[in-house]
Amino acid sequence: MxxxxxxxxxxxxxxxxxxxxxxxxxxxxxxxxxxxxxxxxxxxxxxxxxxxxxxxxxxxxxxxxxxxxxxxxxxxxxxxxxxxxxxxxxxxxxxxxxxxxxxxxxxxxxxxxxxxxxxxxxLGPDQQDWLAAYRAVFGAAEHLQAMTMTAPQTPAAPPDALPDFVANLFPDPLLAxxxxxxxxxxxxxxxxxxxxxxxxxxxxxxxxxxxxxxxxxxxxxxxxxxxxxxxxxxxxxxxxxxxxxxxxxxxxxxxxxxxxxxxxxxxxxxxxxYAVPILPLSNRLREVKSAELNAVEQRIEAILRTRSGLPQRADGPLTGPNGEVLPPETLGELSDLLETRKIIHDIQTLPPGxxxxxxxxxxxxxxxxxxxxxxxxxxxxxx
Structure with a gap:
């Protein structure tokens, strides 16, 4: 082993x-x-x-x-x-x-x-050459017969068939x-x-x-x-x-x-x-990426609402469990959040590797x- x-x-x-x-x-x-x-x-x-x-x-x-x-x-x-x-x-x-x-x-x-x-x-290369030549000769004979209005003396051979003097690809069934x-x-x-x-x-x-x-x-x-x-x-x-x-x-x-x-x-x-494992994995990463972006953007929105004097959303990060408003300092600096958002946004999910x-x-x-x-x-x- x-x-x-x-x-x-x-x-x-x-x-x-x-x-x-x-x-x-x-x-x-x-x-x-x-x-x-x-x-x-x-x-x-x-x-x-x-x-x-x-x-x-x-x-x-x-x-x-x-x-x-x-x-x-x-x-x-x-x-x-x-x-x-x-x-x-x-x-x-x-x-x-x-x-x-x-x-x-x-x-x-x-x-x-x-x-x-x-x-x-x-078909081997030699047989392909024989078949091409055979088709050409057969086509010329048909054309000549049509011009002279002369009926063919022998039954027409199928143009996709090899003539008898061309060796079969498998001369013995054992080879096949x-x-x-x-x-x-x-x-x-x-x-x-x-x-x-x-x-x-x-x-x-x-x-x-x-x-x-x-x-x-x-x-x-x-x-x-x-x-x-x-x-x-x-x-x-x-x-x-x-x-x-x-x-x-x-x-x-x-x-x-x-x-x-x-x-x-x-x-x-x-x-x-390539696609069967990678595409679903990429979709999962896109979901995770969207969730992370949402968390960062909620913080950015809360800081901007505080600076603008707007009321905080009920589901925002500055709203406590009892409805109280938390201090905005707990969210971090706005510049850091914006940089984090850009980093997450630029992460490639397809291909994930x-x-x-x-x-x-x-x-x-x-x-x-x-x-x-x-x-x-x-x-x-x-x-």
Missing amino acids: VEAMDQTGRLYHTPRAWVRFGGIFVAATIASGLIYMAARYRMTGEVSDAPLVVLVTLNAIVVYCSAWLIAPRLGQTLDHLPHPAEASTQAWLERVIFGRGTLLMSCAWGAMIACGLFALKP KLLALFVFSGNLIIGAAIAFIGRFWWTVLKRLDDIDLRILNLSREPLPALLRTNSLVVTITALVSSLSILALILAGFAFELTAMVFSLSSMMLVVAT GQVSVSAAGIVTFLSFLPTLIDFILKNQGG
């Missing part, structure tokens, strides 16, 4: 279940990838989809290793939240990272991606099965990560109202730990999504509707990973556009 120490000195370790099952998922990904590549090379003499195998395997390793980075930060966050009944921080952390339903989610996600891969109708097994294995760990993200969201949102937030003390735990954990989760999600889309680009898959939906879904997951959240957003934006940038460079070099 690998252990990690958080910033407070408390010891939290990566859950045993994640280490065990995650290791099995990664090992299955590596083994199935090697078997698929060996079989493909033996049957076709080429490995054109090697980038797909490498990037999917890299994705699995990145997700697996990320638990060692997330566990200490998440443990520090959970340590400052109201705990479930009779649960230690470590036990709670283990349920959040790898809890009930994780294996089911892993299998469901792996099966969905493996089935969706074949809906992409992948091996690829499906590899994609399924590579996405088991992704499904486990998605299950963790869902439980992380639920944990934060369910206890958000119980967090003691102070607008003049944003460095008070658990806010800093929560923001660091979320920033790390968002960054890893963006990296994994970018590698997934990049794998489709480098493997030469035809970007039809299904591929576009997959890319859009990946980006939506990245945005949701200031530089931490801004840095995470910048990294996520770069990673999101990375596959498109690489695709643009490759197309320009090919032209």
Whole structure:
């Protein structure tokens, strides 16, 4: 078991279940990838989809290793939240990272991606060239027949079909099965990560109202730990999504509707990973900020009413419990109150973490556009 120490000195370790099952998922990904590549090379003499195998395997390793980075930060966050009944921080952390339903989610996600891969109708670069030329010849023949009013001698071939002399992408059904097994294995760990993200969201949102937030003390735990954990989760999600889309680009898959939906879904997951915890947290901070501003402005109003000879409000800070008027000196100096009001007013609640959240957003934006940038460079070099 690998252990990690958080910033407070408390010891939290990566859950045993994640280490065990995650290791099995990664090992299955590596083994199935090697078997698929060996079989493909033996049957076709080429490995054109090697980038797909490498990037999917890299994705699995990145997700697996990320638990060692997330566990200490998440443990520090959970340590400052109201705990479930009779649960230690470590036990709670283990349920959040790898809890009930994780294996089911892993299998469901792996099966969905493996089935969706074949809906992409992948074509290798050579086959795409053959298909483009075939469509051009077929279109020219149709045009010539229309001009000469000559009936075609052979049945028209569908323009979206490959001619018989172009090799099939999967010359043997075994390759299709091996690829499906590899994609399924590579996405088991992704499904486990998605299950963790869902439980992380639920944990934060369910206890958000119980967090003691102070607008003049944003460095008070658990806010800093929560923001660091979320920033790390968002960054890893963006990296994994970018590698997934990049794998489709480098493997030469035809970007039809299904591929576009997959890319859009990946980006939506990245945005949701950032927004789901941060927006409600920002709203809570805005409420706390409004309450603090109201308290300071009530004092400012009371001082101004005293100086202007106006009667004090019944709910004002200078009105005692029995209706008596308290001396205005108890409220402090007006200049100090005005300065305090300005300081509170200028405190940023979105993003609540200031530089931490801004840095995470910048990294996520770069990673999101990375596959498109690489695709643009490759197309320009090919032209």
